[in-house]
Amino acid sequence: MTSLIDSERSALAGVRVLDLTSVVFGPYASQILADYGADVIKIEAPGGDSTRRTGPSQEDGLAAIFLGINRNKRSVVLDLKQADARDALLKMLDHADVLMHSMRPAKMARLGLDPQTLCARHPRLIYAGLYGFGEGGAYAGMPAYDDIVQGLAGVADITQRQGGTPRYLPTIAADKTCGLIGAHAILAALFQRERTGRGQQLEVPMFESMTSYLLVEHFYGRHLCDEPGPAGYPRALAPWRRPYQTADAHLCMMPYTDAHWQRFFNETGHPELAQDARFIDIAARTRHIDELYERVGGIVIRHDNAYWLALCQRLEIPAAPVNRLEDLEQDPHLRSVDFFVPLQSAAGHRYQFVRNPVRLQHSHVPPTMPPRLGEHTRQVLRQAGLDPDHIARLLSSGAAHDAATAPASLSPPENM
Numbered sequence: 001m002t003s004l005i006d007s008e009r010s011a012l013a014g015v016r017v018l019d020l021t022s023v024v025f026g027p028y029a030s031q032i033l034a035d036y037g038a039d040v041i042k043i044e045a046p047g048g049d050s051t052r053r054t055g056p057s058q059e060d061g062l063a064a065i066f067l068g069i070n071r072n073k074r075s076v077v078l079d080l081k082q083a084d085a086r087d088a089l090l091k092m093l094d095h096a097d098v099l100m101h102s103m104r105p106a107k108m109a110r111l112g113l114d115p116q117t118l119c120a121r122h123p124r125l126i127y128a129g130l131y132g133f134g135e136g137g138a139y140a141g142m143p144a145y146d147d148i149v150q151g152l153a154g155v156a157d158i159t160q161r162q163g164g165t166p167r168y169l170p171t172i173a174a175d176k177t178c179g180l181i182g183a184h185a186i187l188a189a190l191f192q193r194e195r196t197g198r199g200q201q202l203e204v205p206m207f208e209s210m211t212s213y214l215l216v217e218h219f220y221g222r223h224l225c226d227e228p229g230p231a232g233y234p235r236a237l238a239p240w241r242r243p244y245q246t247a248d249a250h251l252c253m254m255p256y257t258d259a260h261w262q263r264f265f266n267e268t269g270h271p272e273l274a275q276d277a278r279f280i281d282i283a284a285r286t287r288h289i290d291e292l293y294e295r296v297g298g299i300v301i302r303h304d305n306a307y308w309l310a311l312c313q314r315l316e317i318p319a320a321p322v323n324r325l326e327d328l329e330q331d332p333h334l335r336s337v338d339f340f341v342p343l344q345s346a347a348g349h350r351y352q353f354v355r356n357p358v359r360l361q362h363s364h365v366p367p368t369m370p371p372r373l374g375e376h377t378r379q380v381l382r383q384a385g386l387d388p389d390h391i392a393r394l395l396s397s398g399a400a401h402d403a404a405t406a407p408a409s410l411s412p413p414e415n416m
Contacts, residue, residue, distance in 0.1 A: 010037020011363035015190065017041065018092060019073070020101035022049045024146070024172055025206065026130045027069040028179030030100060033186065034072035035356035037365045038098075041380055042073045043089065045080070046401055048373040058349045061373045071353055075371035076380045077401035080111055084399040089113070091384040093122055098186055100128040104141055115201040125199040126189045130182050134205035144206050149174035153210040158218060161237045178209040234286055240293030243322050244300040244308075251300060251308050253319040258282070263315045268299050341367050374406040 015038040019030040027042070027049070034040040042049075048061060055064030076092075078085040093099065099118065101108060108114050108129075115127045129135075132144020147168055150156060155173065156166035182204040189202055217236060221229020235241065243250040255264045258281055265274035273279060273295065278288040285292055300308060305321055312319035323331060329340055329352075343351045346369075353367045377400055381391045394400035 009362075009364045011360055012036045012038040015039065015098070016096045017098040017100065017186075018043055018089070018096045020099070020103065021130055022102065023051060024065070024069055024175035025179050026100060026102045026182065027051070028176055029130065029182035029186070029204075030073065031069050031071060032180070032183035032356075033098075035358075035365055035367075036360075037363060040073040041092070041096075041376070042070065042075045042371065043080075044075060044077050044373060046077055046398070046406060048077070048406065052373065058351075059345060059347055059372075062345070062370060067351065067353070067370055070370035071367045072365060073371055074376035074380060075374055076377045077374035077406050078377075079399055079401075080113075082397070082399040084394055084397060086111060086113070088381060088384070088386065088394060088400060090121075091386060092380065093118065093125070095384060096122075096125065097190065098126040098128060100130060100182070100186065102130045104131075105129065105135060106141070119199060119201060123199055124193060124197065126186060126193065127199070127201045128182065128186050128189075129201070129203045130178070131203055131205050133207045134203060137205075139207065146172045146174045149178075149206045149210050152207055154214050154218065155210075158214070158232065158237060161232060162239055162241070164239075174206055174210045177213050178204060178206045181209045181213075235289045238289045238293055240290055240297060244297055246300055246303060246305050246308060248304040250322040251305055251319060252322060253296075253300065253308065253312060253317065255317050260315070260317050261285070264296075264317060267311065267315060270299065343367065343369055345369050372403045374400075374402045374404075377402040 012033060015033070017030055017033055017038050017040045019026065019040055020043045021027055021030065022044075030038075030040045030042070049066060049070075051063065051066040051069070052061040053063050054066065057063040078089060080086055080089065099113075101113070105114065115129070119125055119127055131140075132142060132149070133139035150168045150173060151166075153174065155169055159169070160166040185202055185204055189200055193199055215231075217233040218231055220231050220233050222231050243252050255261045261279060262274045265271060265279075277284060279285050279292055309319055309321070311317075328334060334340065339354055339357075341353050341355050343353060345351065351369065355367055356365065377395075378391055381394070381400065382388075386394075391400070395402060395405060
């Protein structure tokens with residue numbers, strides 16, 4: 001067996017990824033590649049990724065956060081401080097397409113794993129550095145985590161503009177957004193290699209990536225150099241932009257087009273608002289968005305959710321109830337598309353995972369259990385060409401560990 005994936009039914013069949021990243025940013029990117037069928041080999045330090053113990057768990061080293069970002073992977077434990085472990089990694093690179101890491105470049109150079117060395121040895125290699133900040137910049141080499149990047153990229157500012165208090169989004173938005181960007185950058189490099197035969201080095205910096213994501217709408221008037229305006233998209237920043245309070249719950253309702261708004265105002269007994277110059281078209285509504293949302297809030301609170309959902313369906317206005325996190329497993333749509341997948345571990349414990357949300361006609365990769373620490377060390381080293389005696393020496397010296405010998409103590413996560 002060369003991977004956990006049915007190579008006949010996966011889009012990235014035959015692509016092998018060595019993933020030296022940890023925490024969320026990099027592992028989320030590599031999980032996306034694994035979901036498309038890449039053979040992702042997670043290279044961990046002897047203590048393992050810190051997320052193995054982040055959150056509740058049924059089995060040691062398989063905590064909740066780790067489960068969310070490490071399905072469909074294999075785990076190899078190497079102590080890269082030891083020369084024998086680095087040599088083993090170099091042997092693995094002979095059979096790899098992608099090396100991705102989130103260590104500082106200076107540390108990779110000290111380990112002999114810098115891009116110049118590895119790309120010269122492996123001209124088809126995709127060498128992906130997932131950093132906090134782009135190399136050559138003023139912040140290069142500084143540690144970066146989700147909260148830091150959210151603050152620097154403007155997330156805390158837009159929450160303050162909307163609600164009066166600077167806050168982080170209550171999700172690890174920077175790590176996951178940048179992980180998505182990392183995955184598609186690696187896919188683009190692989191596609192180019194198929195055309196040219198050449199690998200390449202690439203970097204995915206969190207700060208620049210998250211700033212680019214945020215400024216899609218919020219760069220706003222700063223696009224206009226001859227007549228510059230303010231940054232910040234008013235509709236997204238409006239304090240009233242939130243689920244509407246109804247008589248019995250909350251409602252997500254989104255009249256958007258001119259026709260939507262005219263139908264809504266006419267049907268709710270406010271024809272004068274349908275003709276109001278402040279709300280007549282999208283440009284006017286954007287300028288007066290706070291007044292618009294406040295007026296609508298006063299209308300919606302008069303009836304319950306069932307009334308508004310029926311009305312919006314009849315008027316073809318997008319609307320939905322507010323799901324709690326606990327509601328998602330019973331959401332009728334998610335259930336009907338088999339979004340949640342049950343699995344059982346080798347130890348007999350039952351788990352539930354989400355599947356890859358993307359469905360490809362000719363590629364199907366069902367979720368598999370995230371690996372135990374060092375679960376595949378022996379298997380992968382054999383596939384790299386190491387003989388059993390060599391593998392035994394690596395394990396006895398501590399340069400490598402398998403699931404039976406991996407230590408229980410955690411190493412601190414690497415700074416990005």
